[in-house]
Amino acid sequence: MGLIGREAQSLSGLDTPNAGLANEEEKMKVSDYGEFASGALLIAVGLFATGYALTLPMGSWLRIGPGAFPFGAGVILLGCGIATILPGFLKSGSTPRIEVRPALAVLGGGLVFALLIEHVGLIPSVFALVLIVATGDDKLSIRAKFGLAIVLSALTFAIFKLGLSLPVPAVEWSF
Amino acid sequence: MGYEDFLANAALGLETALLPANLLYCFIGVFVGMIIGVIPGVGPLAAMSILFPITFYVSPTAALIMLAGIYYGSSYGGSITSILLNVPGTPTSAVTCLDGNPMARKGRAGVALITTTIASFVGGSVGIALMMMFSPLIVALAQMFSSAEYFSLMVLGLLAATIISDGSQVKALAMVAMGLLFGTVGLDLNTGIPRYTFGLIELSDGISLIALAMGIFGFSEMISSLRGVKTGEVRRVTLKSLIPARDDVRRWRMAMARGAAVGSFFGALPGVGPGVAAFLAYALEKRVSRNPERFGHGAVEGVASPEAANNAADQTAFIPTMTLGIPGSATMALVLGVLIMHGITPGPRLLTEHPDLFWGLVMSFWVGNLMLLLLNVPLVGVWVRLLQIPYKWLYPAVVMFICIGVYSVNNSAFDVILALLFGALGYGLRVLGFSPAPLLLGFVLGPLMEEHFVRAIVLGHGNVLIFLERPISAVVIGISAVLIIWGAYSTIRQFRRNARVLEQQQQQQPSI
Numbered sequence: 001m002g003l004i005g006r007e008a009q010s011l012s013g014l015d016t017p018n019a020g021l022a023n024e025e026e027k028m029k030v031s032d033y034g035e036f037a038s039g040a041l042l043i044a045v046g047l048f049a050t051g052y053a054l055t056l057p058m059g060s061w062l063r064i065g066p067g068a069f070p071f072g073a074g075v076i077l078l079g080c081g082i083a084t085i086l087p088g089f090l091k092s093g094s095t096p097r098i099e100v101r102p103a104l105a106v107l108g109g110g111l112v113f114a115l116l117i118e119h120v121g122l123i124p125s126v127f128a129l130v131l132i133v134a135t136g137d138d139k140l141s142i143r144a145k146f147g148l149a150i151v152l153s154a155l156t157f158a159i160f161k162l163g164l165s166l167p168v169p170a171v172e173w174s175f
Numbered sequence: 176m177g178y179e180d181f182l183a184n185a186a187l188g189l190e191t192a193l194l195p196a197n198l199l200y201c202f203i204g205v206f207v208g209m210i211i212g213v214i215p216g217v218g219p220l221a222a223m224s225i226l227f228p229i230t231f232y233v234s235p236t237a238a239l240i241m242l243a244g245i246y247y248g249s250s251y252g253g254s255i256t257s258i259l260l261n262v263p264g265t266p267t268s269a270v271t272c273l274d275g276n277p278m279a280r281k282g283r284a285g286v287a288l289i290t291t292t293i294a295s296f297v298g299g300s301v302g303i304a305l306m307m308m309f310s311p312l313i314v315a316l317a318q319m320f321s322s323a324e325y326f327s328l329m330v331l332g333l334l335a336a337t338i339i340s341d342g343s344q345v346k347a348l349a350m351v352a353m354g355l356l357f358g359t360v361g362l363d364l365n366t367g368i369p370r371y372t373f374g375l376i377e378l379s380d381g382i383s384l385i386a387l388a389m390g391i392f393g394f395s396e397m398i399s400s401l402r403g404v405k406t407g408e409v410r411r412v413t414l415k416s417l418i419p420a421r422d423d424v425r426r427w428r429m430a431m432a433r434g435a436a437v438g439s440f441f442g443a444l445p446g447v448g449p450g451v452a453a454f455l456a457y458a459l460e461k462r463v464s465r466n467p468e469r470f471g472h473g474a475v476e477g478v479a480s481p482e483a484a485n486n487a488a489d490q491t492a493f494i495p496t497m498t499l500g501i502p503g504s505a506t507m508a509l510v511l512g513v514l515i516m517h518g519i520t521p522g523p524r525l526l527t528e529h530p531d532l533f534w535g536l537v538m539s540f541w542v543g544n545l546m547l548l549l550l551n552v553p554l555v556g557v558w559v560r561l562l563q564i565p566y567k568w569l570y571p572a573v574v575m576f577i578c579i580g581v582y583s584v585n586n587s588a589f590d591v592i593l594a595l596l597f598g599a600l601g602y603g604l605r606v607l608g609f610s611p612a613p614l615l616l617g618f619v620l621g622p623l624m625e626e627h628f629v630r631a632i633v634l635g636h637g638n639v640l641i642f643l644e645r646p647i648s649a650v651v652i653g654i655s656a657v658l659i660i661w662g663a664y665s666t667i668r669q670f671r672r673n674a675r676v677l678e679q680q681q682q683q684q685p686s687i
Contacts, residue, residue: 038607042349049356052371056363062637066363066370069625073355080349087670096606102401103602106394106574107595113578114591126575133574136401139567148568152575164229166583 032088034096039085046081049074105136121172126156185307188534191236192542197535200237203229204244205543209550211245212252213558215262216400216566217573219249219506220615221393224385225576227513228583235517236532240539242513246506247299247489247540250449251547254291254482255558258284259412267449267485270457274470274477281473285416285555286423290475291482292551294431298483299544301435302442302490307537309443310526313498317523322631323641325501327651329624332445332501334655336613338662345666346609354617355624357382364626377589384512386581386590387618390597391604391611392505393577398602401570412555423475430460430476434483442488445495445503449488456484490540497521497533500623505612508619 050071059065109132116125130149134140140148160166191197204226211222222245230238249265256264258275271291278287320328337347360371361381372378419427434456441452460480461470470477493510495501500522502508514521519529526533581594601611635641643649 034607038346038609041603041607045353045356049371056368056370057366060637061632061639064629064632066366066368069621069628070356070359070370073352073359073621076352077349077356080345080352083345084343084349096608098606099398099402103398103599106398106401107598109571109574110394110578110591110595110598114582114588114595117582117591118588122579126579129575129578130571133571134567136570137567139565148571152572155572156575156579160579160583164232164583166228166579167586168582 035084035088037096039081039083039088042077042081042084044081046074046076046078049077102136105133109133117168119173119175121169122160122166123153123157123170127153180311181307184311184530184534185538187530188536188538191531191535192240192538196233197237197240197539198542200233200241201244201539201543202546204241205248205251205546206550208245208248209252209547209554209558210561212249212264212268213255213561214569214573215256215260215264216396216403216570218265218392218396219246220388220509221396221573221577222249223506223509223513224389224393225580227385227580230513230517231584235514235519236535238513238517239510239532239536240543242510243493243536243540244543246510247486247543248547250485250489251292251295251551252558254295254478255288255551255555256562258287258291258478259559259562267453267489268482269450270453270481270485271478273457274472274474277471277473278475278478283416283473284410284412285414286419286475287473287478288412288555289417289419289552290423290427290478292548293427294434294479294482295486296544296548297431298435298438298486298488299490299540301483302439302487303537303540303544305439305443306490306494306540310494310498310533310537313494314523314526317499319647320499320523321645322627322634323645323648324651325499326624326627326631327642327648327655328445328499328501329620329627331651331655331658332495332503333613333617333620334658334662335445336503336616338658342608342610343666344662347613350604350609350611350613351617354614354619355621357387357614358618358621359625364622365629375589377587377593381622382618383581383584383587383590383593384509384516384619385584386594387597388505388509388615389577389581390594390599391601391614394574394594394598395601395605395611397570397574397577398598399605401566410559412559414553414555417552417555419475426475427479430479431483433459433463434480435487437480438484438487439491441484442491443494443503445501448492448504449485452488453481453485456480486544493536497525497536498523500525502616502619505615508616512619 053067053071053074056067056070057065058067058071109129112132113125113129116128127149130152131145134145134148157170161170192201207226208219208222211217211219223242226241226245230242233241250267253263253265253268254271254275256262257268257271258279261272261276263269263272275287275291278284333351337351338344356371358381360378362369362372362379369379437456437459438449438452441455442449457477457480460476461467464470464474464476492503492507495503496507496511500511500520502511511521519525519532577594578591581591582588584590604611631641632639638644641648642652
């Protein structure tokens with residue numbers, strides 16, 4: 001870190017005495033939270049993967065066991081995580097922004113669909129799905145959302161029941 | 176291979192491609208691909224997954240013809256959106272925005288559209304011709320390959336995908352590793368020991384390819400495009416405005432030839448893909464131009480060349496996938512996965528065991544490209560109207576198709592939940608600046624790599640150096656090593672540049 005910092009300094013023509021130390025301190029303050037989170041995620045997954053792989057038989061060179069390959073992949077992941085998190089301290093960066101509402105609408109709609117489909121059938125699940133997903137933004141009025149849900153339910157019936165005869169009942173009730 | 180064999184193969188392929196059922200699925204594929212390509216925020220992967228359930232009702236040949244049609248059809252459609260909206264309809268047509276949209280703003284949208292259509296057809300045709308010529312040669316070479324060579328080639332493919340990717344190479348490598356890990360989930364093939372299944376029976380056959388692809392591409396693309404995409408502000412394009420001037424046609428010729436050459440070459444390489452090929456073609460065109468200042472302000476060559484390149488690359492990308500079973504891109508990985516699900520293992524034997532499938536697919540490319548050429552022009556009005564539909568009406572429909580698509584593959588609600596988990600993961604990764612394409616590549620190649628690795632070492636009686644002792648494998652490993660060194664060098668250079676920029680920033684604003 002220090003070496004690279006000093007070298008970059010001489011390249012940029014900055015050559016005041018003691019600047020190295022001062023910059024070192026500055027750098028610790030500006031960290032790239034996105035890179036930090038990325039690195040942390042990779043390290044977490046890597047640790048879990050290697051830990052789990054160690055519980056599997058590793059085998060020998062003649063007969064490679066089921067644990068060896070995932071262990072290798074986990075080690076690469078750990079390495080990448082460390083290589084991502086360290087420069088994260090050095091760089092400044094923008095904190096990533098998460099679109100919470102669209103994420104909740106899309107994933108929530110999908111979850112409701114998955115939980116409903118085997119109990120109430122295809123059409124009611126699609127209806128619920130569309131209503132929830134459409135709350136992802138404010139651009140549609142409530143009436144428009146219901147209208148869209150009705151149209152798409154009808155379309156689903158036409159394509160997947162009449163057209164492809166999907167082996168799931170259009171409407172049922174089984175809890 | 177003789178000239179007569181070539182004709183016999185072409186005839187067999189044409190016969191297969193022209194069967195009424197195959198023609199129909201080719202049409203469905205290119206048509207749906209085009210629609211999906213036009214809609215921004217939905218890529219070809221999402222489109223292929225949506226139509227995936229249909230593939231169980233038809234022959235593997237028809238299924239493959241349809242999925243391939245979606246793939247190259249979406250690149251025709253994607254450029255329409257690039258031109259009219261300045262938003263790439265598919266990632267591969269991003270470069271087309273640079274000059275296509277300025278042309279549209281100057282009132283030359285019609286000419287830009289006809290340029291992309293013809294350039295796409297020319298590029299696609301060159302790519303297909305090369306695929307017909309080179310596939311048998313590569314298959315002949317592949318007869319000498321054993322597990323060691325396959326493993327080395329897959330390593331090279333994954334490394335190339337990592338190093339050529341846009342953005343951080345370390346992050347791309349991490350995505351490959353994560354894909355390899357997801358690929359190991361399920362019962363181990365040799366011992367039957369469950370890996371990463373957490374006691375869930377649903378996971379014992381491994382993670383469903385469609386659930387993974389739909390999660391990290393479909394759902395996460397919808398989340399990130401939901402607020403970003405604006406459709407609905409498109410002017411009409413008259414059929415008369417499609418007629419190019421004589422000057423345009425003159426500029427087309429060399430631009431399309433160069434674009435097709437660049438695209439064909441880079442498309443066949445592992446990991447490069449049509450997006451990069453289009454970008455390289457654009458850069459080349461700008462460099463050889465006598466007046467490069469026209470670029471970015473509606474230069475017709477800036478549309479013709481990248482469009483020829485991405486369509487040529489779309490076709491040649493099938494060469495390694497079909498002849499070696501080694502996909503070069505995420506989309507090709509999905510094609511490979513589909514073939515495996517239908518019980519067909521792509522590789523050198525595919526050409527001898529299923530010549531009708533291979534040559535039928537190749538000849539269907541001609542048919543499909545011809546359909547696209549004919550469809551694109553008269554349907555311009557339809558595409559414009561499609562883009563006038565506000566996105567708020569479109570995105571719930573797309574999410575719905577994704578959910579039903581994932582569900583119907585195995586009639587499994589579990590797969591939908593799995594896809595949602597991958598959607599959350601994929602969105603998180605996207606926010607953190609990861610590009611998820613290498614993950615899918617690693618996921619599909621992982622199990623194949625493990626199998627070939629184990630087999631190569633068994634064949635070598637426990638000798639790990641087998642990969643360096645076999646000459647072809649050694650050359651491939653050597654190229655991989657060069658790639659790693661080059662990648663490490665450029666990462667360090669990037670790192671130093673960042674440090675320097677930071678230094679300068681601090682110099683300017685000392686009081687932070």
